[in-house]
Amino acid sequence: MSVLVTGGAGYIGSHVVRLLQERGEQxxxxxxxxxxxxxxxxGATVVEVDLASDAAPALLGSAIAAHDVSAVVHFAARKQVGESVAKPARYWHQNVGGTANLLQAMEDGGVGKLVFxxxxxxxxxxxTAVVREDGPAEPINPYGQTKLVGEWMTRAAGxxxxLRAANLRYFNVAGAGWPDLGDTAVMNLIPIVFAALAEGRAPVVFGDDYDTPDGSAVRDYVHVHDLAAAHLAALDHLEADERPFDVFNVGTGVGASxxxxxxxxxxxxxxxxxxEVRGRRAGDPPQLVADVSRIRDTLxxxxxxxxxxxxASAWEARPGAR
Incomplete structure (x- = not known):
């Protein structure tokens, strides 16, 4: 049996793949x-496919059958807030369409466990300053909307x-579990700052007039290795008959501006x-910090x-450091 990881060659996915391999999973x-x-x-098997394409269900079905897939971890998605505001249709097509194709292939192939x-x-x-899973889910950008719809889809499939599903609501992911698995996409704050420093440019801060202690946006930054470990804990949890929750925050519970x-x-x-301080970006909330009691107590x-x-780990893994 094996675990299928969509987006597994990406930043977060590759950390989960490595942890799965370290514990002997195919x-x-x-x-x-x-x-x-x-x-x-x-040495993971690679199936190259766009999940939102018309060909995806058949290709996924073949992979599920050929490799005796018993569970799926689903990362593959577009994830830039600003881009989602500018190109909402692209995000709905890729994120929602890709998830629909995956769920159809899982249903057809008899695969009943998913970490989303x-x-x-x-x-x-x-x-509120700290958010709980049972609080309001009211996304203010298309990216967040597509992720909430993905949760609805897993619940409907259940x-x-x-389907047994665990939906992991990530907070801000950064760092590197190993130096060769650093974040290669310059999309998140720390890689963006490192790229600016390498080029001799001033890093940009979007907004210094939020209602926060220093005026800049506050986020809960979670190490990617910790996040990857949460996926394995969620996979194991799906084996349990009693699963009172299907949504979990993954963060530290501590905010940093x-x-x-x-x-x-x-x-x-x-x-x-x-x-260099510039104006706020469209769709950015002032503060997001996780209440992590549910994932601690349940998983x-x-x-x-x-x-x-x-x-420190991101700096060690930055391009050109090794």
């Missing part, structure tokens, strides 16, 4: 390789044909980081690494 990676890197996934990569973007701009992250980068690298998972660990 892994099949499904990836369109638009952002994936093939040499990050060891959701997002804290499903909360939108919450009224009612219709018995953009300016605090820049200060930590300054401390780790020794490079003077003086940002026995807690983050082990802090902001320093995140920045």
């Amino acid at each position: 892994v099949v990676v499904v990836d369109d390789m638009s952002n994936g890197v093939a040499d990050r996934i060891g 990569s959701s997002s804290a973007a499903t909360y939108g701009a919450p009224a 009612r219709a044909w018995g 953009v300016l605090q992250v820049l200060a930590e980068i300054r401390a780790v690298t020794g490079v003077d980081v003086e940002p 026995g998972w807690s983050a082990r690494r802090d902001l320093h660990d995140i920045v």
Whole structure:
């Protein structure tokens, strides 16, 4: 039997693939390789396919049958908030359409366990400083909307044909579990700052007038290795007959502002980081911090690494450092 990981050649997916392999699992990676890197996934079988394409259900069905797939971890999606605001139809097609194709292939192939990569973007701009899974889910951008719809889809599949699903709402993921698995896509704050420093540019801070202690946006930064471990805990949880929850926050429960992250980068690298402040980006909430009691109490998972660990590991894994 094997675990199928969509988007497994990407940043987060490759960490999960490696942890699965380390505990002896056979892994099949499904990836369109638009952002994936093939040499990050060891000896895993690779099926190259765009999940949103018309050909995807048949190709997924063949892979499920050929490799005796028993569970799926679903990462493959577009994930940039700003791009989703500018190109909403693209996000609905890729994220919702791709998930629909995957669920159809799983139903047809008799695969009944799924860990779904959701997002804290499903909360939108919450009224509380710390958000709980049972609070309002009111996404304010198309990216978050597609992730919430993905959760609805897994729940509907559970009612219709018995899918067991765990939807993991990630907060801000960063760092590297191993130096060769650093974030190669310059889309998130820490890689963006590192790229700016390498080019001699000032990093950009979007907004310094939020209702937060220093005016910059506050996020809950979780180390990618911790996040990957949460996926294995969720997979194991799907074996249990009693599963009272299907949505879990994955974070640390501690917020850090953009300016605090820049200060930590300054401390780790020794490079003077003086940002350029610009206006807020469309669709960005001022603050998102996780209540992590549910995942701790139900799955026995807690983050082990802090902001320093995140920045230090990302710096070690940055392009050109090895």
